[in-house]
Amino acid sequence: MKFEHITLGQRVLFGAGRAAEHVAREAARLGARNIMCITSEFERPFAETALSLADVALWHTDVVQHVPAETAERARTAASDAGIDLIVCVGGGSTTGLAKAVALTTGIPIVAVPTTYAGSEATNVWGLTENATKTTGVDDRVLPVAVVYDAELTLSLPVSLSVASGLNALAHCVDSLWAPRADPINQALAAEGIRALADGLPRIVADPSDLAGRETALYGAYLAAVSFASAGSGLHHKICHVLGGTFNLPHAETHATVLPYVLAFNGPAAPGAAARIAGALRAGLASAGPANAPAQEPGTEPAEEALALLNSLRRTLGAPTALRDHGFTEADIPEAVERILKAVPPSNPAEATAENIGGLLRSALAGTEPTTGSAVLVGAGTGFNGGTK
Ligand SMILES: NC(=O)C1=CN([C@@H]2O[C@H](COP(=O)(O)OP(=O)(O)OC[C@H]3O[C@@H](n4cnc5c(N)ncnc54)[C@H](O)[C@@H]3O)[C@@H](O)[C@H]2O)C=CC1
Numbered sequence: 001m002k003f004e005h006i007t008l009g010q011r012v013l014f015g016a017g018r019a020a021e022h023v024a025r026e027a028a029r030l031g032a033r034n035i036m037c038i039t040s041e042f043e044r045p046f047a048e049t050a051l052s053l054a055d056v057a058l059w060h061t062d063v064v065q066h067v068p069a070e071t072a073e074r075a076r077t078a079a080s081d082a083g084i085d086l087i088v089c090v091g092g093g094s095t096t097g098l099a100k101a102v103a104l105t106t107g108i109p110i111v112a113v114p115t116t117y118a119g120s121e122a123t124n125v126w127g128l129t130e131n132a133t134k135t136t137g138v139d140d141r142v143l144p145v146a147v148v149y150d151a152e153l154t155l156s157l158p159v160s161l162s163v164a165s166g167l168n169a170l171a172h173c174v175d176s177l178w179a180p181r182a183d184p185i186n187q188a189l190a191a192e193g194i195r196a197l198a199d200g201l202p203r204i205v206a207d208p209s210d211l212a213g214r215e216t217a218l219y220g221a222y223l224a225a226v227s228f229a230s231a232g233s234g235l236h237h238k239i240c241h242v243l244g245g246t247f248n249l250p251h252a253e254t255h256a257t258v259l260p261y262v263l264a265f266n267g268p269a270a271p272g273a274a275a276r277i278a279g280a281l282r283a284g285l286a287s288a289g290p291a292n293a294p295a296q297e298p299g300t301e302p303a304e305e306a307l308a309l310l311n312s313l314r315r316t317l318g319a320p321t322a323l324r325d326h327g328f329t330e331a332d333i334p335e336a337v338e339r340i341l342k343a344v345p346p347s348n349p350a351e352a353t354a355e356n357i358g359g360l361l362r363s364a365l366a367g368t369e370p371t372t373g374s375a376v377l378v379g380a381g382t383g384f385n386g387g388t389k
C-alpha cells in the first residue's frame with residue numbers, strides 16, 4: 001500500500017438542540033468580538049436559534065446559490081466595513097459558500113452551522129460564478145474552523161429537498177471512490193458515508209420528523225464532505241459543476257439526477273469501487289428497514305448490483321429523475337459536452353468521449369433509468385479497478 005493522505009483540521013460539534021450552546025462556546029474560544037451572521041432571509045429563524053447565546057454585530061442575508069461574484073463582493077465590503085472577526089454561517093451550502101468567498105480574501109474564520117446535507121462546511125473548496133462560468137478552487141482559509149451540527153435545524157427541510165441534498169452527499173461519496181486523490185482513508189470514509197445515507201434518508205422520507213434518521217443523514221453528509229475534500233472532484237462533480245455554473249441548474253437536484261448515470265458509466269470500469277458502493281448501500285438499506293433492501297442475485301457483476309441498489313434507493317426516496325425538469329434542454333448538450341470534456345480527470349476509470357458524455361446527458365435529460373448494459377453509457381475502461389492507485 002502506498003499513498004499520501006492529508007487530513008483537514010476542524011472542530012466538529014454534533015448534538016441535537018445544542019447549536020446555540022456550541023456556537024457560543026466556539027465564539028468564546030476564538031475570542032470573537034464582532035460576529036457577522038451570513039444566512040438567507042428564509043433561513044434567518046434557524047440562525048436566530050443558533051446565535052441566541054452570542055452577540056451578532058451584522059446580519060447579512062444577501063445569499064444567492066452558486067455565489068455570483070457581485071454577491072461575494074458585497075459581503076466582503078460589508079465584513080470589512082464592520083470590522084468583522086468571525087463569520088457564523090447558518091443555512092444550506094449557499095450560505096456556507098458566501099462565507100467562504102469572504103474568508104478567501106479576508107482570512108476571517110468561519111463557524112458553520114449547516115441545515116442541509118450539501119457538506120460545504122467540511123471542505124476547503126470554494127466556488128464563485130462570473131460570466132456564466134463557475135470557478136472553484138481549494139484554499140485552507142475557507143475551511144470552517146468549526147462545524148456545529150444540530151439535526152433539529154434540519155427538521156424543517158422538506159422531504160424533496162432532504163432527498164436531493166442527501167443524494168448530493170451520496171454523490172460526494174460515490175465520486176470519491178474514483179476521484180483523482182482516492183486513497184484507502186477517504187475511500188473508507190466514503191463507504192461509511194454511503195452506508196449512513198442509505199440508512200438515514202429512507203427514514204426521513206418515511207417520517208420527516210424522525211430526529212434519529214436526520215442525525216444519521218447529517219453524520220453521513222459530514223463523512224461525504226470529508227471524503228470529497230480529500231479525494232477531489234471526479235467526473236460526477238465535473239458534470240454537475242458545468243450544469244450548475246453554465247446552465248444555472250439547481251445544485252442538489254442536479255447531483256441527485258446525474259448520479260446513477262455516472263455510476264452506470266464508470267461502474268463497469270471500476271469493479272472494486274462498484275463492489276464497495278454495493279456493499280455499503282446494502283448495509284444501509286438493511287438497517288433502514290427490511291422492505292428497503294432488494295434481494296441479492298448470485299453472480300451479479302458489482303457494477304450491476306451497485307446500480308440496482310442505487311436505483312432501488314432512489315425509487316424509495318422518490319428522487320428527481322430527469323434534467324429536463326430542472327431547465328436543461330437538448331440544445332444545451334453540445335456546449336455542456338465541450339465544457340465537461342475539458343474537465344474530465346485523467347484518473348477517471350472509463351474513457352470519456354463526446355459521444356458517450358453526450359449519451360449520458362441525453363439519458364439524464366430524459367430520465368431514462370440507467371443500466372450498466374447501455375451501449376451509450378458504458379465507457380471503455382482505462383484500467384482503474386477502484387482501489388488505491
Ligand atoms: N464548496 C463545497 O465544498 C460545496 C459547495 N456546495 C455549494 O452549495 C450550494 C448548494 O447548497 P444546498 O444546500 O444544496 O442549497 P441551498 O443552500 O441553496 O439551499 C437550498 C434551499 O433550502 C433552503 N433551506 C436550507 N436549510 C433549510 C431547512 N433546514 N429547512 C428548510 N429549508 C431550508 C434554503 O433556504 C434554500 O431555499 C451550491 O452553490 C454548491 O455549489 C455544495 C456542496 C459542497
Ligand SMILES: O=C(O)/C=C\C(=O)CC(=O)O
Pocket residue numbers: 097125126127128134135136168237240241
Ligand atoms: O459540486 C459540489 O457539490 C461540490 C463542490 C462545489 O459545489 C463547489 C462550489 O462550487 O461551491
